[in-house]
Each structure stands twice: as C-alpha cells, then as structure tokens.
Amino acid sequence: MPGATPDQVAGNVVAMVEGSVNLFQSCIATAPFSDLVAAHPNQVERGAYAITLVTSLIHEGNVEGAYQLAKRYSTGQLTSCSILKGENGESFHELAMKWIESNHRPMV
Structure with a gap:
C-alpha cells in the first residue's frame, strides 16, 4: 500500500487477522x-x-x-x-x- 503510514499498515494487518479469525471460526463451526x-x-x-x-x-x-x-x-x-x-x-x-x-x- 503505497504512501501508507506504519499505523495504517498495522491497522490493516490487524483487520485482516481479525477477519481471518472470524472466517476460521465460521468454517470450523460447520465441520x-x-x-x-x-x-x-x-x-x-x-x-x-x-x-x-x-x-x-x-x-x-x-x-x-x-x-x-x-x-x-x-x-x-x-x-x-x-x-x-x-x-x-x-x-x-x-x-x-x-x-x-x-x-x-x-x-x-
């Protein structure tokens, strides 16, 4: 992400991880x-x-x-x-x- 600040990059990484955790939780809820x-x-x-x-x-x-x-x-x-x-x-x-x-x- 060009021009992003370290805080923006960190925020994006945290959001991605949280989204992945939610996706994982929904997947293992069914199988x-x-x-x-x-x-x-x-x-x-x-x-x-x-x-x-x-x-x-x-x-x-x-x-x-x-x-x-x-x-x-x-x-x-x-x-x-x-x-x-x-x-x-x-x-x-x-x-x-x-x-x-x-x-x-x-x-x-």
Missing part, C-alpha cells in the same frame, strides 16, 4: 478442522497437508483415524508431496504410528 484439511484441493491432489491432517485427527481425539491414515502414508498407499524424516530416517508418519502405539492405542 471439524480435519474435514476442512482433507477436502482442500492441495491435499486431495498432492497430499500437501498430510502431516497437518494426521496431527489434526490426533488433536480432535480421532487417534485411530490418525493411525490408519499415517499407516496409509507410511506404506505408500497414499502419497504426500512432503516427506519429513527423523534422525533415524523414519518418516513423520512412521513416527506418528509409533507414538500412537506406545501412548494411545490399545494393544491387540
């Missing part, structure tokens, strides 16, 4: 965050939010759903455009499965 992530075109087409989707399922209490999804990513049944690996070369999804198995999943 869980994980549903919104799963339906996003970048996730559907490229698995762009695979990690966000697994972590949001855990946060929402759907640990079994998170485990099954992480398993599908770790076995290559689903693909992600971003693969993060830990120090031992294990993918985020493999580590998420181990964490769920050791902390939240009943032994079968």
